Every structure is written in structure tokens, then in C-alpha cells.
Amino acid sequence: MVTTDRPRTTGRTAAIIGAGPAGLYLLANLLESDAFRRVDVFEAVPAPFGLVRYGVAPDHPKTRTITRVLAAGFEYTDAHYFGNVMVGRDVMLDELRHHYDVVVFSTGMRGDRTLGIPGEDLPGSIGASELVAWYTGHPDAPKVSLPDPLRSAVVIGAGNVALDVARILARDPASLRGTSMPRPVVDALAASTLTDVHLVARRGPAQAKFTSPELRELGKLDAVDVVVDSGDLVLDDADQAEVESRRQAATTVKVLHEWSERSPSGAPRRIHLHFWRRPLRVHGDAAVTGVDLEPTRDTAKPLQLSAELLIRAIGYRGRPVEGLPFDDERGIVPSVEGRVVDDGQQLRGVYVTGWLRRGPTGVIGTNRPDAGEVAASILGDLAHLPRAAGEPEELEASLAGREMHRLSWEDWHRLESYEAELGRPHGGDPIVVDDLETVLRVVERAAR
Ligand SMILES: Cc1cc2nc3c(=O)[nH]c(=O)nc-3n(C[C@H](O)[C@H](O)[C@H](O)COP(=O)(O)OP(=O)(O)OC[C@H]3O[C@@H](n4cnc5c(N)ncnc54)[C@H](O)[C@@H]3O)c2cc1C
């Protein structure tokens, strides 16, 4: 525990909204600076870590160990956690601005982009964010009912989220038993009769956004064949230039070539990778039955795929935050070096970091320099920033009297221990508790 002997009446105060990587990197930055006497982190759900917990695939437990680094800010006694407190529902921006000198939004993105094609709204067509939130156990996520029977799924997009979704759907469900995935999700995947997953990219292999280790992983899955048509891999001059200038593009093309030459082993499940095609319309009356793909270059042919499940993995999308300006086109809060600006005017004392600042791209580590830049803006502004009229302690007391269940950092540890216990009999990772009621019961019981 890092304690400070500074008197609690001096120093600045900040509220960080969203306990994902960006918010938690920023927390550490602000407290390391010594300028703050108190920094409070407000998080809409009970558990911290944002997409590290509710995005990173459950079969990638090593990636999730970054949570140890992200939690470091709470080593400071000046850091306070307000879990299960949603800004805009349980506490309002005006209140925060009244009680803190600095307010920083790091609420990331939750929704999905849409394709804008006929049939996209049919049952069986969902956004990746919805599927991912379900399989990682997000407490607010609707529980997904996989189509029954489910034989074939189509994933639109050529980024790492598309790879995650294709891999989770195609891999042997028995291999998910040792992961953090909620048991009902593992059971639903195990009960499905899925045999084929089609990943569809609107551009070519050289332009795909996959990172190399994640792509290679598909080829190493047990009981899964990866199928690639060599016709999709023909490179024109522009592709060739891309391959020569970007190592990732060269690796993608090389790996896909290797796969296109493999003979199928007769595995029970297959992942097909299609390039140079985009969805034109989704078929089905009451639910998805297939999708028409149109070519995006003349060497590719149209394709019609039968499928009961269609997943758009074409990027997450931000939602407007009550009281803040919003760039609807990019789905972000406009800012200059993290200072929120409305019509060219700076919203004094209000900042933004992470995906909400930059858009829905970048790995966990990308949020570290992002938060560092925003911390520098905040620290540079402090001398001119007026002090808030109220104190965080007043707001904390007022929240305690409201109809809500705020979770502290100790409560989070209680939930963490419970989840570790749940995972023990399965010989694996802690299992995520995916409903709020159980979370609150577990925490309350452990606190007694
Ligand atoms: C499916 C998926 C898988 C990924 N896998 C990897 C990976 O394996 N490796 C990797 O390096 N990167 C991965 N990434 C990228 C990485 O997760 C992001 O770069 C990172 O999480 C973005 O951080 P953030 O803090 O901006 O947002 P987030 O992680 O989204 O955190 C935002 C937080 O704000 C909270 N919040 C939202 N609204 C409110 C509100 N009104 N009040 C209070 N709190 C609120 C949310 O609950 C959330 O906890 C993945 C991304 C996705 C989508």
C-alpha cells in the first residue's frame, strides 16, 4: 500500500469515469504526480478492467494477467473505487464537476457498427460486441441464444475481434472448460452442432488487420481445419507494395499461402477465410438462413453462404455521453490532447482518454501512452484550473444514501476470490460471475 502523509485538505481531486485500461493507466499517472490528494474511479459494472475482462478472449488468459499492472493505482491510499456506479444513471456529470477539480472520461465503447444491408436486423444477426459481452460474462449483456440447429456461422470483418469470434465459435468446446467463460456459455457452445465458420474480408490478405500471432493461432487449433482459396491470394501491384512495406502484411500472406496448400484433415469443424467480398443482403424470413456476398474486385466471384448466425465484427462504436459533445461520425468525444472541446471551446476541467478519445482501435498497451498524454495535459492545466466548489467526501456521503450498491476495491477482491474458488474444481482460471444479483450476494456475504 502506498500511503501519503500529505494533509488531506491540500492537493487536487479528480474523478475518472471508467475502470478500463485507459482509466487505470491514468489513475496511476495522476497519483504518481503527487499533485492529487484524492482520485476516485467510477465504474458502471462491479468489476474493473473494462474490455480486458469483457473483451479479451477467455482462451487468452495470459493477456488478462495485465490486470495486475492495471490494478497498481489502487495501491495508493488516495485512490477510491466506486464499482457498480454508472455515470449518467447513479451520478451525474454536473455533480462530478461540482465535487472534483478534474473529471476524466474513459468509458470506451460498447456498441457495434452496422452494415446497413437488408436483413441485418433478423434474429441470428448480431454484433460482435454483443456476442463477446455474452461469452465473457458481462453482467449487463443480454444472454445470447444460439440458433438451434446451428451449423454454419458467418463473421464479417478482418480484424482481431473477427479472429477471436471465429476461434471461440470453432474451437473444441471441451477446451473452454478450464477458462473464465461462464458455465452456461460453455454449455451452449458445447451443445451446438456448428461445423463451419466463415470469416469474410472486404479487402485482401495484405490489407487485413489481423496481428500475426493471433492469425497463426487459427492454424494450431485441435480438430479444426482452416480453408483458404488460393484464388483470393493473388496479389496485384498495390498488394505487393503493401507486403513489401509492412511485415504484418507479409506474414499474413505467407501464412494464408501455407494454409491454402494444406489438404483438409477431415476435422469436425472448419474455419473458411474469404477475401475480396462484402455482404450484400442477409437471407431469412423469421431468422437468418444465409448471406449473399458480392465481390469487391474483378478477380473474385459472388458467393452465397448458408448460415444461421451472422456476426458483424466490423468495429465497436461509442455512444454519446450525457452532457458531453459527441462526434457522431467517428463515435468519439472530440478533444485536443485529451481536453474535451465543444464547438472549439474547451470544457474546463473535463478530459477524455482511451478508445473514447481515439476511436475503437489499439491494443491494451496503446492506452498507456494515451493516458500519459492526457495526464500531461491535466498536470499542465492545474495551475489555471479553479478548485471545485464541493469535496469528493460530500459526494461519497450523498451516494451512500442513494438507492444503489456501490462496490469498493475490497469488494472487488471479495468477488475475485469467489471467482477463483469457482474455477478451482475445473482446474483452470477463475470463472466470471455473469449476473449482478449473484455478484451483490457474494460480496455482501463475504463482507459479513
Ligand atoms: C473483443 C475485444 C478483444 C480484445 N482483445 C485484446 C487483446 O487480446 N489484447 C489487447 O492488447 N487488446 C485487446 N483488445 C483491445 C483493448 O481491450 C482496448 O484497447 C482497451 O480495452 C480500451 O481501453 P479503454 O479503457 O479505452 O476502454 P474499455 O476497456 O472499454 O473500458 C471502459 C470502461 O468504462 C466503463 N464505463 C462505460 N460507461 C460508463 C459509465 N457511464 N459510467 C461508469 N463507467 C462506465 C465500462 O464498463 C468499462 O469498464 C480487445 C478489444 C476487443 C473489443
Ligand SMILES: NC(=O)c1ccc[n+]([C@@H]2O[C@H](COP(=O)([O-])OP(=O)(O)OC[C@H]3O[C@@H](n4cnc5c(N)ncnc54)[C@H](OP(=O)(O)O)[C@@H]3O)[C@@H](O)[C@H]2O)c1
Ligand atoms: N489479441 C489481440 O491483440 C486483440 C484481440 C481483439 C482486438 N484487438 C484490438 O482491438 C482493436 C479493435 O479490433 P477490431 O477487430 O474491432 O477492429 P479493426 O482491427 O479495426 O478491424 C475491423 C475490420 O472490420 C472491417 N470493416 C469495417 N467496416 C466494414 C464494413 N462495413 N463491411 C465489411 N467490413 C468492414 C475492416 O475492414 P477495412 O480494413 O477494409 O476497413 C477491418 O477488417 C484493434 O486494434 C485490435 O488489434 C486485439
